[in-house]
Amino acid sequence: MNTQFWVIQAFNGVSYGALLFLVGSGLSLIFGVMRIVNLSHGAYFLWGGYIALSVIAATGSWALSIPVAALAVALIGIAMERLFLRSEGFEYLRNGVIGLGLGVMVALAVTAAWPHFIGGGWAQFGAVTVVAAIAAYFALSRISLVPIDNDVLRQVLLTVGFAFLFQQGALDIWGGNNMDITPPAVLSRSVVIGGIYFPAYRIFMIALAVAIGAVLWLVMERTRMGAAVRATVDDAQMARGVGIDTNRVSMFVFALGAFLAAIGGVTGGAFLGIYPGLDFEMLPLAFAVVIIGGMGSLGGAAIGALAVGLADNFGKALFPEVSYFTLYAPMVLILAIKPTGLFGRE
């Protein structure tokens, strides 16, 4: 337990915190603006990593994979928010998406039950899907869904349902193997400072999080959209009252949250690996960040991420038997004493 140990552990903790900031800040903003506990946030992280792997496999460019994966996952986030987390609007599209999903399920079931009927042919599979989807669509358009907007528990369970769907989807598309994202050679080296080796990739990780944090801060503090987001976090009803389109704000924030989580997935995939189950591993950590920092506060998310990153690393190194306990117990205490988190506003 010399200086070197402390320096390395602190460095690892800070770089892990940088990753957690990317995942947690989006979750925090989503919670602050929409009061939704989004349990599919881990899936955004995982999908970010997987999509990046596909982009790298197709183009060979690691730098390109970050924006592509982030934008793709942001689109998934927007679709989820628009179609399912609000009950107003997009009825035809929503019924279409659910109908298509049901159609695919029916086709899968038919394939499993009578394999000789479909015989592995895509044409038959597609035909069954289309017929079932159209039937489901018309059935659904006769039933109206029950508004979900103010029901916390139903929103949570809905996002859990999507987390399961995303998990299975990832398994079907990318398989169940543990995969690695290989960063470019420049970042695979180590930097030697005072006789201690620092992996360049982790330095890059910290720099990226700082840069993204700075941009986010500027957006939140200096732009009209940022002001609208802050106003909605403080009091959504009042924000609507003074003419802020909170509907657009929540779409923006959901997209931003998914975007950030996907960047986290791409960059974190290089040292965590990308594997099934990673989504539900990251999720509680992201919640710890959100709760310690305070929901809807960007600065809080930064401090929360740093705290969780350091606590996780030192906990595992110093008292491994209770390391996760030392992570979640403070979370409980903070929630019990100040439910809005250390830096959250009432």
Next chain:
Amino acid sequence: MTQTMKIVSVAAVLVVLAVIVPHSSSFVVLLTTRAMCFAILAMSVDLLLGFTGLSSMGQAAYFGVGAYLTAILAAKFHFGLGWDFWLVVLMGMAIGAALAALFGLFAIRASGVYFLMITLALGQCVWGLAYRWNSLTGGDNGINVTNRPNFGLDLTNERTFFFLVFAFFAASLILLYILVRSPFGRSLEGIRERELRMQILGYNTWLHKYIAFIIAGAFGGLAGVLWAHTNGLISPETVVLTTSVDSLLMVVLGGAGTLVGAAIGSGIVFALREYLSTLVPWWQYALGGVYVLTILYLPTGLMGFPARLRQIRGASTKNPSKSGDAKKLASAPS
């Protein structure tokens, strides 16, 4: 249907279950046994969610301590494998209740989404200990419970064991039913509907919720004890967030506020998780789909299905062309 009719039909279903299942294949017996363990857990969640209005995201914690207690006692001390099994049952309920009493001090203060988050965090605390405290819990590998208790009744026989779990399940159902029909249960429902009004009427709502939380913890512990002997392997997977969330879905799927609904819900979720998964690799689509469709279209659960059907029918006969009216009707409390 009158109350007596409902009780009679539930009793009839239970009798049919007890008669038919033991004569089925051993897979069905095992599956039903497992589902009934979770049904006890789901009913404990229902006591909180359906009757008190508290959505607990950490019910796996009490389930977990009950299961780990049984597993540790059995594997390390060979305790609870004879007549002392009944002692373990009591200890499991006691440890679940004690943990809930501790956690409740933190959680009951919070409400709504904060209650959800704090119970999530508490559940993760227990998971963290189970995952990392290698010397006690065996860490990631968990603990194997190789022997089932044998006290005259040989529980290694799947069918005998089924009857034991069935008895516990039926007893829990009856006890919880008596509880929710008692004046105490009525005041819990009052808290669910409008806490402030109950406070004004002079009820100590904190204490009511706290006691309900402890009772739910005790039943969670009981479910865990049974699960340890049903599953045979207790690992951190038992206490993972998904277990808590699944038990919530079981309640919502069956119908929150109806104990029978929780039991039906656990049957369906188990059929998907453990039966469908043996048939097809894509079973998780079905599970996710059930989550999404239940939440969007059937918030009152399967037990509320007849009422919802009437609602939809009524809406479409009155004004078949406009879906806006149907939405209004659907959102109105039934």
